[in-house]
Amino acid sequence: MSVNIVVKDMGLDYAIRGGGRKGGKLTALDGVSLEVKQGEFLSVVGPSGCGKSTLLYILAGLIRKSRGTVLINGREITGPALDRGIVMQGYALFPWRTVQRNVEFGLEVKGTPKAARRRKALEYLESVGLSDFAQRYPYELSGGMKQRVAIVRALAYDPDILLMDEPFAAVDEQTREMLHEELLRIWEATHKTIIFVTHSIDEAVFLSDRVAVMSAGPGAIKRIIDVNLRRPRAGGAVKASVDFSVLRNRVWRLLQNMPDSEREGAAPADSDISDVISDSATL
Amino acid sequence: MKSRKTPPLARAAQKSAVIAAILAAWWFLPQHFRNMFLPPLNEIAFSFVEMAKTGEMWKHIGYSLSRALAGFLIAEALSIPLGILLGWFDKAERYLDPLFQVMRNTSVLAIMPLFVMFMGVGETSKIAIIVWGTFFPTLIVTIQGVKNVDPLLIQSAQSMGISRFGLFWKVVLPGALPYILAGFRQSAGVALIILVGAEMLGANYGLGFMILHYQQGFLVAKMFAGILTLAVLGVLVNALIVKLEARLTRWQEKIAK
Ligand SMILES: Nc1ncnc2c1ncn2[C@@H]1O[C@H](COP(=O)(O)OP(=O)(O)OP(=O)(O)O)[C@@H](O)[C@H]1O
Numbered sequence: 171m172s173v174n175i176v177v178k179d180m181g182l183d184y185a186i187r188g189g190g191r192k193g194g195k196l197t198a199l200d201g202v203s204l205e206v207k208q209g210e211f212l213s214v215v216g217p218s219g220c221g222k223s224t225l226l227y228i229l230a231g232l233i234r235k236s237r238g239t240v241l242i243n244g245r246e247i248t249g250p251a252l253d254r255g256i257v258m259q260g261y262a263l264f265p266w267r268t269v270q271r272n273v274e275f276g277l278e279v280k281g282t283p284k285a286a287r288r289r290k291a292l293e294y295l296e297s298v299g300l301s302d303f304a305q306r307y308p309y310e311l312s313g314g315m316k317q318r319v320a321i322v323r324a325l326a327y328d329p330d331i332l333l334m335d336e337p338f339a340a341v342d343e344q345t346r347e348m349l350h351e352e353l354l355r356i357w358e359a360t361h362k363t364i365i366f367v368t369h370s371i372d373e374a375v376f377l378s379d380r381v382a383v384m385s386a387g388p389g390a391i392k393r394i395i396d397v398n399l400r401r402p403r404a405g406g407a408v409k410a411s412v413d414f415s416v417l418r419n420r421v422w423r424l425l426q427n428m429p430d431s432e433r434e435g436a437a438p439a440d441s442d443i444s445d446v447i448s449d450s451a452t453l
Numbered sequence: 454m455k456s457r458k459t460p461p462l463a464r465a466a467q468k469s470a471v472i473a474a475i476l477a478a479w480w481f482l483p484q485h486f487r488n489m490f491l492p493p494l495n496e497i498a499f500s501f502v503e504m505a506k507t508g509e510m511w512k513h514i515g516y517s518l519s520r521a522l523a524g525f526l527i528a529e530a531l532s533i534p535l536g537i538l539l540g541w542f543d544k545a546e547r548y549l550d551p552l553f554q555v556m557r558n559t560s561v562l563a564i565m566p567l568f569v570m571f572m573g574v575g576e577t578s579k580i581a582i583i584v585w586g587t588f589f590p591t592l593i594v595t596i597q598g599v600k601n602v603d604p605l606l607i608q609s610a611q612s613m614g615i616s617r618f619g620l621f622w623k624v625v626l627p628g629a630l631p632y633i634l635a636g637f638r639q640s641a642g643v644a645l646i647i648l649v650g651a652e653m654l655g656a657n658y659g660l661g662f663m664i665l666h667y668q669q670g671f672l673v674a675k676m677f678a679g680i681l682t683l684a685v686l687g688v689l690v691n692a693l694i695v696k697l698e699a700r701l702t703r704w705q706e707k708i709a710k
């Protein structure tokens with residue numbers, strides 16, 4: 171598979187007030203390097219404020235990197251475009267548009283005819299169980315519903331790359347699991363590249379091909395962990411497997427600033443970890 | 454937040470209770486404690502009916518409303534587009550804002566004589582002064598509205614590759630609409646206030662003129678008929694615009710009214 175996104179030694183400074191007469195700067199990201207393959211599902215975890223959202227914003231073209239390289243399909247990002255979709259941390263639904271018209275937004279920008287737009291929006295709303303809410307306004311929805319609308323709004327105009335910023339943070343465990351399956355189904359059907367920011371280690375491991383663990387101050391990628399769990403991943407079995415908990419533990423240790431269990435040889439005594447990971451037997 | 458539903462009849466009763474009590478007091482009390490400056494309400498009502506019959510009242514209302522409407526509409530037609538532009542191209546606004554603040558906070562009544570000096574006491578100066586007085590409130594609120602559109606929404610639209618024009622049309626305008634409408638409503642109220650001042654300064658028709666005229670002639674009941682008519686007009690205009698606002702911003706959560 172070809173390489174789709176290349177980030178190399180990338181850094182970002184925010185201009186901030188204070189810190190000298192001209193205002194100072196805050197280095198949110200520094201020395202970030204990352205390659206994401208076409209069709210890959212990559213999760214990003216890291217402490218709050220380490221620059222996860224910032225990274226997504228840069229990839230979305232909403233803010234400009236301060237240094238380094240960011241290439242998408244070999245080309246520098248010049249701004250936002252319909253080949254990338256972002257689901258923002260706040261839902262950012264347009265309050266003056268009904269749910270359906272929110273989902274239609276990207277298609278409108280794309281110039282899709284009205285009837286096709288409508289059909290597509292309703293199709294997507296159906297897929298997340300919100301067809302009954304098509305004519306409601308965002309304020310009439312629960313937080314989880316808003317999040318689902320935000321997700322299908324980004325899906326509806328069919329971007330190649332989907333950037334998701336903690337999209338399932340506000341939904342209950344059951345809905346989340348349902349949405350996980352739904353997202354994986356869509357991903358497998360459409361071969362989109364997904365970069366998925368989350369605070370949930372379980373979520374990251376369960377969904378992804380790889381998990382990027384970030385560190386703060388300034389934000390950088392600490393380690394990228396391969397998740398060699400077999401797909402399709404049926405929820406219960408995968409999560410109960412040893413492989414899953416080993417990976418989970420690895421990510422957790424990295425987030426706790428403990429040495430990587432694989433590298434430092436701190437794996438569970440009874441198994442060679444690389445075997446476990448590649449074998450991915452479910453118990 | 455949803456308000457506890459009160460039946461409509463009870464709501465109407467709640468809303469009108471205090472005013473009804475005051476009107477009742479006004480109707481009965483002055484009949485027992487006579488004061489030449491405060492005639493009982495029935496006498497005022499009688500004066501109103503009389504003036505309505507002769508057509509005098511309608512003529513004054515007609516003049517006043519058409520002046521207020523003309524001035525108000527001209528002002529809104531200028532200030533809303535200009536406010537949108539200045540909010541959007543906010544560099545210019547940084548230079549102009551102090552000027553607008555001065556204009557807006559200078560009492561219109563204070564500069565009214567200026568208008569009379571330059572334009573005389575005819576219709577032009579009356580309408581011009583209403584334009585002046587209602588222009589700045591809407592302008593400033595409209596600029597604020599455009600500038601305050603949630604940046605997250607702008608980014609969200611931009612992430613979908615929207616053009617600058619599309620952003621303006623599909624995000625900035627609807628986002629600023631509640632502000633614009635609030636400015637619109639505020640200015641409508643201001644228009645009626647200034648109108649009366651302008652008519653008192655020199656006119657032969659109009660409610661402001663009428664009120665002053667009967668005050669000077671000690672026809673107090675007729676004066677009150679004019680004052681109360683203005684009050685009713687003010688409330689009606691406000692209610693009308695509130696209706697319009699509700700219709701245009703149905704998408705906003707209704708905080709218990
Ligand atoms: N617009 C901004 N201006 C200045 N500083 C900013 C801005 N946005 C973010 N920052 C700073 O950049 C750093 C990274 O922020 P970012 O939102 O990317 O973190 P995050 O990893 O997404 O955090 P969280 O998990 O809490 O969402 C933080 O220190 C934050 O204070």
Ligand SMILES: [Mg+2]
Nearest residue numbers: 222223259335
């Ligand atoms: Mg974030």
